[in-house]
Amino acid sequence: MKNLRKPIIISLSVILCAGILWGAYMYKIQQDNIEKQNICEDDELVLKLIEQNINPFSKFKFIKKRNADCNMLLINNKEKALKSQDDKYCSILDSSTVSIILLVNTYVHEMYDRENASKEFKTTIPLMTPYNYCPKYFDHMITLIKLKKRLGL
Numbered sequence: 001m002k003n004l005r006k007p008i009i010i011s012l013s014v015i016l017c018a019g020i021l022w023g024a025y026m027y028k029i030q031q032d033n034i035e036k037q038n039i040c041e042d043d044e045l046v047l048k049l050i051e052q053n054i055n056p057f058s059k060f061k062f063i064k065k066r067n068a069d070c071n072m073l074l075i076n077n078k079e080k081a082l083k084s085q086d087d088k089y090c091s092i093l094d095s096s097t098v099s100i101i102l103l104v105n106t107y108v109h110e111m112y113d114r115e116n117a118s119k120e121f122k123t124t125i126p127l128m129t130p131y132n133y134c135p136k137y138f139d140h141m142i143t144l145i146k147l148k149k150r151l152g153l
Contacts, residue, residue, distance in 0.1 A: 040070040042094045060106055067103045067120065070096035074127040082130050090134035097140040100124045101147060108151050118153040 039045055039062070073092045081089040100120060107117035125144060131137055 028130065029130050039066050040099065041091060063099070063103050063106050067099040067124070068109075069128055070099045071124060074124075074131070078127075078130045081133075085133045087134070089131060090105070090136065091132050093128055093131040093140060094136060096124065096128060097144065102146065104151065104153070108153075114151070114153060117151065121153060123131055 018025070070092065074096055077089050077092060080086075103120055104117045107113045107120065121144070125141075130136070
């Protein structure tokens with residue numbers, strides 16, 4: 001029985017190490033997939049990712065990425081939206097409004113960084129202007145202006 005103890009301990013250690021390495025590898029693959037994916041309009045994925053990552057910097061990373069993805073969609077679809085004024089582009093405006101509100105609130109309330117919050121407003125609001133034909137455009141702008149005034153930005 002004594003002769004079997006050492007090989008069993010070594011085997012369990014190897015299995016445990018392999019499991020840890022496999023878990024880290026799978027986590028890395030998942031993070032790489034998320035980095036490549038545009039999460040602007042995927043509200044369910046954003047909520048799931050924020051809930052899974054309790055670390056506030058991980059939450060901020062996802063919130064910041066979502067806002068950057070929304071800004072990218074606003075830029076990439078600007079010409080098409082101006083030409084066609086199709087309502088299918090209005091969902092980008094809706095998602096962008098939600099993402100900028102979440103990002104600015106995170107900057108102000110959790111990171112106490114009013115300067116970067118103000119910069120985000122100055123960057124995002126002009127990108128939304130070409131979508132002024134959307135039915136909710138003015139409602140979104142009023143919401144953003146009220147938020148900006150309330151936060152003193």
